[in-house]
Amino acid sequence: MIVGINCGHTVSGTVGSGAVGFINESDETRNVGYKVMDCLRSKGVTVIDCTDDRSASVSENLKKIVDMANSKPLDLFVSIHFNSGGGKGCEVFTYGGKKLEAAQRICDNMAKLGFVNRGIKDGSNLYVVRKSNAPAMLVEVCFVDTKTDVDLYKKLGVEEIARAICNGIEPQSEGGLTMEQYEELKRMIEKESERIDVLNQEVSKLENPMIYNYIDDNMPSWAREAVQWCVDNGIIKGTGEGLGLDNTKLWTCVTIYRLAKLLTN
Ligand SMILES: [Zn+2]
Structure with a gap:
């Protein structure tokens, strides 16, 4: 037209x-x-x-x-x-x-x-x-x-x-939609793409968990002492690129450390 x-x-x-x-x-x-x-x-x-x-x-x-x-x-x-x-x-x-x-x-x-x-x-x-x-x-x-x-x-x-x-x-x-339908559709698509963005972020977190390579300020303070102890006692060894610890491994260090304390006391 x-x-x-x-x-x-x-x-x-x-x-x-x-x-x-x-x-x-x-x-x-x-x-x-x-x-x-x-x-x-x-x-x-x-x-x-x-x-x-x-x-x-x-x-x-x-x-x-x-x-x-x-x-x-x-x-x-x-x-x-x-x-x-x-x-x-x-x-x-x-x-x-x-x-x-x-x-x-x-x-x-x-x-x-x-x-x-x-x-x-x-x-x-x-x-x-x-x-x-x-x-x-x-x-x-x-x-x-x-x-x-x-x-x-x-x-x-x-x-x-x-x-x-x-x-x-x-x-x-x-596309044969009325202006109202077109705008409703646009709103729905925008809302869905926001949700997809959030899901993508979640997936990215799962695929790329936070890795701690050094005992420094980046590492959560609750884990530092335990990780240091594990390193000192040869329980964990880093590679040339650092310790490579994710959250689960931090918790494992803490658990081992607490267990060791319990046994030595
Ligand atoms: Zn006029």
Whole structure:
């Protein structure tokens, strides 16, 4: 699947850069839009960025956006915007108000996050919807000048909003799993690999037990005297590389030493 994503208007501070309220449309369309692109790519979708940052006029900006969209054989074109004018919630414009499945899913996903569902509306008069060759939609995420919308938007965070839009565009993740199933699977794999790491460490300890070659500070203090005695009495002999004692051998030395003491007393 090839999807064109457009982050709304030009960058903040330029001609026709979009609505400004408690938040700024131009900045937020980019915050959300680029996350939507990442999310889609993670699902194996080919993404064409149809964002134009700078143009001398609104008409130039709109034309550039549509030219980018129409230069590729897109399956879907999505323009991301934020609303203003004091309403509440999310709405999606399509050509003739067509109930595109992806548009419906975006509305549903946004409603699940707590936004008012304003539904799918006729966007035939919108340049990017009208001129795009591919099925097109323009998403108005929420209202930049409505405090409850902005509060909810901020509380949820850009990631969550982007995921709602991304999962609306492409509900399946790579391999035919839903995003939720994919994330659950990822968590399970991470948990299992942690357990495998722990087991590997245990096996490594068994295969490579601690070896004490010298009677020094590395050797546990409870064994030093006994080992020294065993060496002094020729009970154990080291090789050129040291004594080569593991924990069990330390205990054996201690036992012999105690036994010897018992017999000599
Ligand atoms: Zn806009």
